[in-house]
Amino acid sequence: MSTHLLSRKPAREAPGISLHPQITLQLARVHEACGPARRSFAMWLAGQARGPVLWISPAWEPGQLNPDGMMAFADPARFIFVRPTRAEDLLWCMEEALRSGAIPLIIGDLPGAPGLTPVRRMHLAAEQGGSMGQAQLGLLLTPGDGGAQGVETRWHMAAKHHAEARRWTLTRRRARALPPISWHATQTRSRAGLHLRRVATEDTS
Numbered sequence: 712m713s714t715h716l717l718s719r720k721p722a723r724e725a726p727g728i729s730l731h732p733q734i735t736l737q738l739a740r741v742h743e744a745c746g747p748a749r750r751s752f753a754m755w756l757a758g759q760a761r762g763p764v765l766w767i768s769p770a771w772e773p774g775q776l777n778p779d780g781m782m783a784f785a786d787p788a789r790f791i792f793v794r795p796t797r798a799e800d801l802l803w804c805m806e807e808a809l810r811s812g813a814i815p816l817i818i819g820d821l822p823g824a825p826g827l828t829p830v831r832r833m834h835l836a837a838e839q840g841g842s843m844g845q846a847q848l849g850l851l852l853t854p855g856d857g858g859a860q861g862v863e864t865r866w867h868m869a870a871k872h873h874a875e876a877r878r879w880t881l882t883r884r885r886a887r888a889l890p891p892i893s894w895h896a897t898q899t900r901s902r903a904g905l906h907l908r909r910v911a912t913e914d915t916s
Contacts, residue, residue: 738846741833745857748868754784760816767804768820770794783901802829812840824853827860
């Protein structure tokens with residue numbers, strides 16, 4: 712009786728946080744969200760994750776997350792805020808948090824896109840943290856069009872609200888072995904995730 716070495720079954724996907732049946736962010740990796748609604752993307756991710764969320768942002772930035780706005784996505788009580796006073800400490804804090812294996816979701820709200828070396832260090836730290844404790848996910852928030860080198864995926868999100876409807880345009884700009892794609896994202900009720908509809912090529916609305 713012969714035994715086949717190759718199977719037609721698809722390879723098992725790496726574990727991740729599922730935002731939608733079409734969107735899963737792999738654990739033990741670092742991802743990037745950019746665009747004017749990047750913090751909404753982070754809140755959406757936090758709402759689908761479990762456990763505490765570590766939010767790292769510069770102490771010199773005057774803007775703070777509004778708990779009332781957060782409530783539509785996730786419980787603000789789950790968040791731990793760290794505000795380093797030096798630019799070099801932002802990435803250091805994120806790397807060490809990923810290495811600890813203590814918090815499942817770590818978000819770095821950065822003033823600019825980091826280079827390849829610190830991103831690689833964060834990938835390694837996330838892998839080490841997953842071997843020591845629970846698998847973690849790192850999310851870099853970068854202004855404009857982003858551009859952090861070496862990230863697992865890059866997402867761009869921009870608000871497109873209409874009257875009382877909470878809507879966004881979400882674009883996957885970079886992912887390994889997956890093409891760029893855009894969706895219309897709509898929030899129908901608080902903490903229920905987002906409903907996605909793929910943007911057709913001819914859709915300019």
